[in-house]
Amino acid sequence: MTNSDLNRYKDKAFQVFGICCTFLGLIVLAVFLIDILIKGLGRIDWDFITSLPSRRAMRAGILTAWVGTLWILVLTALIAIPLGVAAGVYLQEYARKSRLSDFLEINIANLAGVPSIIYGLLGLEVFVRQMGLGESLLAGAFTLSLLVLPIIIVTTREAIKAVPGSIRDASLALGASKWQTIWMQILPASAGGIMTGVILSLSRAVGEAAPLIVIGALAYVPFVPESPLDEFTVLPIQIFNWVSRPQEEFLINAASAIIILLFITFLLNGIAVYLRYRQQKKVKW
Amino acid sequence: MSKSYKLAANDVNAWYGDFHAIKGINIALEEKAVTAFIGPSGCGKSTFLRLFNRMNDYIDGFRLEGEILLDQKNIYKKDVRVDELRKEVGMVFQKPNPFPKTIFENVVYGLRIQGVSKKKVLEETVERSLKQAALWEEVKDKLHKSALALSGGQQQRLCIARALAIEPTVLLMDEPASALDPISTTKIEDLIYELKNQYTIVIVTHNMQQAGRVSDHTAFFLSGELVEHSKTKTLFTSPKDKRTQNYITGRFG
Amino acid sequence: MRVKEKIIEGLLLLSAIITVFITVAIIWVLLSESVSFFREISIVRFLTEKEWTPLFAEKKFGILPLVSGTFLTTFIAIAVALPVGLTVAIYLNIYSPGKLKLIIKPVLELLATIPTVVYGFFALTVVTPFLQSFIPGLAGFNALSAGIVMGIMIVPMISSLSEDAIGSVPLSLRDAAFGMGSTRFQTAFKVMVPAASSGIVVSVILAVSRAVGETMIVAIAAGQQPRLTLNPLVPIETITTYIVQVSLGDVPHGSIEYKTIFAAGITLFIFTFALNNISFWVRKKYQEKYD
Numbered sequence: 123m124t125n126s127d128l129n130r131y132k133d134k135a136f137q138v139f140g141i142c143c144t145f146l147g148l149i150v151l152a153v154f155l156i157d158i159l160i161k162g163l164g165r166i167d168w169d170f171i172t173s174l175p176s177r178r179a180m181r182a183g184i185l186t187a188w189v190g191t192l193w194i195l196v197l198t199a200l201i202a203i204p205l206g207v208a209a210g211v212y213l214q215e216y217a218r219k220s221r222l223s224d225f226l227e228i229n230i231a232n233l234a235g236v237p238s239i240i241y242g243l244l245g246l247e248v249f250v251r252q253m254g255l256g257e258s259l260l261a262g263a264f265t266l267s268l269l270v271l272p273i274i275i276v277t278t279r280e281a282i283k284a285v286p287g288s289i290r291d292a293s294l295a296l297g298a299s300k301w302q303t304i305w306m307q308i309l310p311a312s313a314g315g316i317m318t319g320v321i322l323s324l325s326r327a328v329g330e331a332a333p334l335i336v337i338g339a340l341a342y343v344p345f346v347p348e349s350p351l352d353e354f355t356v357l358p359i360q361i362f363n364w365v366s367r368p369q370e371e372f373l374i375n376a377a378s379a380i381i382i383l384l385f386i387t388f389l390l391n392g393i394a395v396y397l398r399y400r401q402q403k404k405v406k407w
Numbered sequence: 408m409s410k411s412y413k414l415a416a417n418d419v420n421a422w423y424g425d426f427h428a429i430k431g432i433n434i435a436l437e438e439k440a441v442t443a444f445i446g447p448s449g450c451g452k453s454t455f456l457r458l459f460n461r462m463n464d465y466i467d468g469f470r471l472e473g474e475i476l477l478d479q480k481n482i483y484k485k486d487v488r489v490d491e492l493r494k495e496v497g498m499v500f501q502k503p504n505p506f507p508k509t510i511f512e513n514v515v516y517g518l519r520i521q522g523v524s525k526k527k528v529l530e531e532t533v534e535r536s537l538k539q540a541a542l543w544e545e546v547k548d549k550l551h552k553s554a555l556a557l558s559g560g561q562q563q564r565l566c567i568a569r570a571l572a573i574e575p576t577v578l579l580m581d582e583p584a585s586a587l588d589p590i591s592t593t594k595i596e597d598l599i600y601e602l603k604n605q606y607t608i609v610i611v612t613h614n615m616q617q618a619g620r621v622s623d624h625t626a627f628f629l630s631g632e633l634v635e636h637s638k639t640k641t642l643f644t645s646p647k648d649k650r651t652q653n654y655i656t657g658r659f660g
Numbered sequence: 661m662r663v664k665e666k667i668i669e670g671l672l673l674l675s676a677i678i679t680v681f682i683t684v685a686i687i688w689v690l691l692s693e694s695v696s697f698f699r700e701i702s703i704v705r706f707l708t709e710k711e712w713t714p715l716f717a718e719k720k721f722g723i724l725p726l727v728s729g730t731f732l733t734t735f736i737a738i739a740v741a742l743p744v745g746l747t748v749a750i751y752l753n754i755y756s757p758g759k760l761k762l763i764i765k766p767v768l769e770l771l772a773t774i775p776t777v778v779y780g781f782f783a784l785t786v787v788t789p790f791l792q793s794f795i796p797g798l799a800g801f802n803a804l805s806a807g808i809v810m811g812i813m814i815v816p817m818i819s820s821l822s823e824d825a826i827g828s829v830p831l832s833l834r835d836a837a838f839g840m841g842s843t844r845f846q847t848a849f850k851v852m853v854p855a856a857s858s859g860i861v862v863s864v865i866l867a868v869s870r871a872v873g874e875t876m877i878v879a880i881a882a883g884q885q886p887r888l889t890l891n892p893l894v895p896i897e898t899i900t901t902y903i904v905q906v907s908l909g910d911v912p913h914g915s916i917e918y919k920t921i922f923a924a925g926i927t928l929f930i931f932t933f934a935l936n937n938i939s940f941w942v943r944k945k946y947q948e949k950y951d
Contacts, residue, residue, distance in 0.1 A: 140751030208675035237873025288504035329775025
């Protein structure tokens with residue numbers, strides 16, 4: 123075999139390996155989804171969705187869990203979106219290159235790398251204890267808002283960066299103030315990108331269990347939360363609780379709850395992808 | 408003095424960081440006439456143009472010395488409000504930059520940000536401005552369609568209409584036809600000829616034929632300096648400075 | 661008008677400044693509770709004892725077993741994710757026709773959006789039984805399957821960051837390599853990967869940081885038994901799992917057991933903080949090199 127043959131052989135071999143690795147993800151995803159569906163689909167019915175938790179697997183439902191997840195989703199959105207978009211706008215449109223802006227940037231990058239469970243410890247001390255919110259939905263939503271804030275800030279900046287400078291110039295040259303330019307031109311033009319980031323961050327919040335466990339959210343909440351100050355559970359915690367039990371029936375419950383949770387996260391991601399696609403299609407600068 | 412000067416610069420120097428972009432320029436521009444700024448790329452003509460409506464203000468590291476006068480008042484004085492100034496001094500950019508909105512909303516944007524919302528006023532302004540910009544006949548049936556659907560030349564005339572809608576007295580044009588095809592360019596040039604009866608126009612161009620066609624006066628810039636400023640005819644037929652002569656005869660640039 | 665503008669700018673600035681308060685609050689919370697922990701338990705004991713049993717009658721406070729558990733799962737995860745992720749990145753960038761990339765990338769991104777508690781379920785109920793079928797003596801909870809699944813979770817992170825790094829190598833380099841008759845394999849490993857090495861290093865460091873802080877997969881599938889071992893077949897406990905374990909029980913506020921989660925937390929924070937800042941540093945050097 124000549125040297126050149128050997129090289130060609132290596133090239134082909136790596137190609138095959140590359141295809142295998144690339145499709146590994148696909149295969150794992152498929153195996154996994156099929157497994158979950160086989161295990162869990164049979165258990166999903168109206169009772170499962172509308173029943174309170176129970177110590178008996180066959181009677182247990184996810185009502186409190188999905189209502190809690192919905193509450194957390196809405197509250198986190200209300201807290202994190204205005205804060206994150208405002209910070210993103212400031213950093214992209216107002217902050218001049220300075221030590222302060224450099225520091226803010228590094229700080230946000232660092233926050234994005236802090237493990238979610240550490241945010242749980244922060245929430246436990248600050249929201250649950252110091253602010254006296256207790257183990258409530260509000261404490262959970264605040265904690266998750268801080269967790270997703272860096273994602274919203276970064277995507278807001280990216281979306282604003284994609285708006286051509288000529289739009290800004292045109293608005294300013296017509297006598298618009300800086301804020302008028304941002305409010306009437308830049309934000310509408312970047313809304314698609316910002317919404318994509320916001321929805322992705324919310325889908326992240328919906329899937330989080332660790333920080334909420336640390337602030338004291340419980341798996342067994344015998345009532346549906348009715349105000350932001352009520353105790354709560356969420357789907358991921360309910361799943362964790364069921365997975366932790368030895369009985370087979372609870373694993374089936376977990377699989378069913380996972381189907382519901384994945385439905386919610388995939389739905390959110392689907393919306394995000396659609397928004398991005400529509401934005402790309404709509405505006406060609 | 409029989410002529411009145413609309414715009415003037417006194418001993419103006421400007422820097423981007425360490426880069427000395429404008430070097431000691433003195434100039435006075437006549438009212439209701441077209442002045443062309445010519446010169447090779449990077450000579451500072453666009454930077455200088457943008458001083459007249461303070462578009463350089465937001466650029467990091469930008470610094471200015473000297474006075475820029477509009478109607479004998481220094482526009483860089485502390486009590487001058489930039490948004491008021493820009494209502495007086497409109498601007499059209501090199502590439503057409505309509506907002507991603509309808510034609511109608513593009514034209515009335517300047518009024519909307521001033522808080523004008525009376526439908527009748529807005530509609531009248533749209534018709535007047537689009538007629539002034541010689542675009543009315545082409546778009547009057549699709550005012551509420553997206554401005555991005557127009558051709559490049561139409562978009563640029565829309566940008567001119569948008570600038571005229573707030574009734575400025577000065578119109579700054581930064582190479583307004585450089586991104587357009589020859590037919591659209593002719594239309595823009597005809598338009599400039601019409602508009603100079605009402606407005607003081609400053610146009611940056613590196614197309615010397617264009618400067619010759621549309622302008623009453625021409626100023627030649629080189630490396631941040633103003634080399635020569637005179638009647639267009641004079642500058643092109645008997646330039647005083649050797650460098651001007653080299654440029655207009657195509658020896659460099 | 662002007663006043664309104666100033667107020668708005670002030671509010672926006674405030675929102676940006678809040679991010680600094682978050683960092684300060686994290687450090688303050690971790691420090692204040694762990695300082696009071698270290699008043700009772702010396703740092704030397706914390707760092708050198710070989711057992712971690714704060715919840716038992718006979719208490720030992722050596723963090724090493726938790727650190728070793730964290731290290732072990734992280735190592736396994738990276739051992740899976742680095743070769744697979746890097747291969748995917750190279751394959752997508754150099755081998756694959758454009759259309760395939762358009763399909764594969766969103767699918768991989770989908771993997772990254774699955775909640776980690778779901779991965780934990782997968783590790784416990786699918787991967788562990790599968791591995792048990794040919795690894796005798798593999799416990800029901802173990803570092804191996806938790807690590808492997810964590811690796812699968814991290815593949816998209818490494819592949820997409822590395823692909824960006826390889827994609828930002830000037831095309832002229834690649835054309836030069838092809839022009840001299842290199843195969844794609846040679847172009848990839850002799851030219852593109854070395855040129856993109858700092859970007860790839862950054863992706864790996866960030867992946868390590870992610871694995872160190874990952875909680876639910878290990879809490880579900882790796883066990884809750886702090887053990888100073890590098891054996892991947894037995895139950896272990898990571899720092900994150902310990903914090904979850906304590907949070908699920910009812911440990912009284914202010915007790916030494918309560919404070920242990922902050923001592924564990926600050927250990928975790930120091931690891932991830934260091935890793936993140938090393939990655940920023942590498943990235944910054946890398947940018948300077950290319951400018």
